Amino acid sequence: MATHATMPTRGRRTRAPSTVRHGHTPLGWAVPVTLGVILGFWAFFIRRDGGVTTNGQIWLGVVSGVAFAALCFALGRVQRALPRELSAAAYGALSGGAIGFLYSLHDNSVLASTTLGLVIAAGVTCMAYYVIYTHME
Template structure:
């Protein structure tokens, strides 16, 4: 049946509000990178600790890696709307792949294996987000 072609369309009674592209005052813009930075910092600390005694170098490794990752996440969250969907997906893929590759290298894997793992995870994130951004972007 072709009833969908003859059905009347529903009209909106109110004007659509434009999507807000600048989320500068939202708590999620700084809270999510902070939480992700803390998680990555603790993860790096515990990988390097490996059940032994805690040293100052391990603590500094966790703090510095967490702060750097949180700063990169914050910068990407603030300026993501200025990027095209393809470039935005690439930026998120590079950030994810770099973080996973870094954590993999702390686990004692070779540079080549850590790079491969980071590349595979980053490519997967890039493909997923490329599809998501192109199908859900206005």
């Protein structure tokens, strides 16, 4: 008996389409750059605290923004190669470190900054694991 042409086959896998792009998408650049600009401006304005703008404050914002953007870009490139748990932990560490750094700029103690960073990192790790687990194959 003949089967219909659209009948699914079992155990067979089709090849990936040849139109898969191996470059960087505009969104892959835009998200890290936007997050880096936001963090850089945030660090600058926390350190400025309504006073006069100095070169040190500007450089603090630029360097912290560029470093955060570079780390976000690097994490975005390797996230698919990492296991789910490690990828979620990397997102947690990145966000917890950023929040802890920004909190420390407002003349808070190292202990308070570390505690807030660890709490944020734990929350983001749990959230990222849930999102990655439900959306990955």
